[in-house]
Amino acid sequence: MSSYFKTFTAGVEQRNPHQPEFIQAVKEVVEDIIPYIEEHAKELIDQKLLERISEPERVISFRVTWLDDKNRVQVNRGYRVQMNSALGPYKGGLRFSPTVNLSILKFLAFEQIFKNSLTGLPLGGGKGGSDFDPKGKSDNEIMRFCQSFMTELFRHIGSETDVPAGDIGVGEREIGFLFGQYKRLQNNFTGVLTGKGPSWGGSYIRPEATGFGLLYFVERMFYENQNSLKGKVITISGAGNVAYYAAIKALSLGAKVITVSNSNGTIYDENGFTVEKLDYVNSLNRNLAEYTKRYPAEYHEGKKPWGFKCDIALPCATQNELDEQDAKTLIANGCMCIAEGANMPSTAEAIKVILKAKILYAPGKAANAGGVAVSGLEMSQNRIGQQWSTDKVDARLKKIMHDIHDTCVHYGKDSNGVINYLKGANIGGFVKVADAMRAQGVV
Helix, strand or coil, rough: CCHHHHCCCCHHHHHHHHHHHEEEEEHHHHHHHHHHHHHHHCCHCCCCHHHCCCCCCEEEEEEECCCCCCCCCCEEEEEEEEEEEECCCCCEEEEEEECCCCCHHHHHHHHHHHHHHCCCCCCCCEEEEEECCCCCCCCHHHHHHHHHHHHHHHHHCCEEEEEEEEEEEEEEHHHHHHHHHHHHHHHHCCCCCCCCCCCCCCCCCCHHHHHHHHHHHHHHHHHHCCCCCCCEEEEECCCCCHHHHHHHHHHHHCCCCEEEEEEEEECCCCCCCHHHHHHHHCCCCCCCCHHHHHHCCCCEECHHHHHCCEEEEECCCCCCCCCCCHHHHHHHCCCCCCEEECCEECCCHHHHHHHHCCCEEEEHHHHCCCHHHHHHHHHHHHHHHHCCHHHHHHHHHHHHHHHHHHHHHHHHCCCCCCCCHHHHHHHHHHHHHHHHHHHCCCC
């Protein structure tokens, strides 16, 4: 470990106390980037480029007050982290969840820089959200919260400045309420948010994009290794959009999906899910145990899906859900590939185990970039006043994911032909941003 790495990470820890997720994300990236800088562009050290890229350009925090259905005043906190705009307007989702805090949003915004860079689209990195919990709220309560949230946020965003999207807790309904309030305040109809409904400026296959893109990336990894997904057994965590559409695409590619999960437990279906079964899971509204009353399967309360034998594991739920022991169990059970559908779902210790085992590993900043890729395509459609067909958007998405894969191979393949996709994603995402920052001077 170089002295610069130690000095840099110590500085990040000192400047960002009590922000473990953000520190974890920065360390994971710079472990690959610093050796690359020291070998190829040492002048970047003197230019403090890593210090600049790990410091947000702007952090906005604000109070969100709203009335619930009983006319009681509620108070939440809203955020927008505008991390880096070297490649284009800030781009990243809004997350509504009681787990939201500044550390999580800074880690997500930092990851977004590299993810957006890898897509090849002109997008900077940002993230935002609130500790508001939409679960159990009425549509009117969610509308009032969204309107209050946007009443502050609108002054900090714009179609050429910062273009938020959805994330956990923010779907098409919430985007609609947010967009309506922005339009009312600004008196114009502009592509300031992505994830809109297809009938009012949205792109086709936006809900499917992250899950579909994940499978396109994994399919390309297997092709690179003279293999295919046909007949492969897949375990998936999560039961939301990413997990659902990843499972749907996996089935279409000939794989067998045997688990879905949420924070309460895991369904294990030895016979494999079908589209009909997955649709039923979607209808259960988190009560996954009900699945076993209709189909022969097992429900494991409080258990994660990583204890079942599989060829491929797709963590699609949340950060740090797959730990060191989970990774060891998967590898011992013959898992040959772990690909991240969520943002940083594997702990730092788990990643070390995975890389040491030399199985295929697709980091989230590369593998789950499909969502922001289609968001970028939605921005393009809004600018030119067109709406592309499902087939055209899907084809563009597939090409972007294949290009991301090839970038990872280019920067991650060693002299023996072994590919480290994490290293390739980190360096490949960094190089483009670094070039832009150097060209734009010290700003």
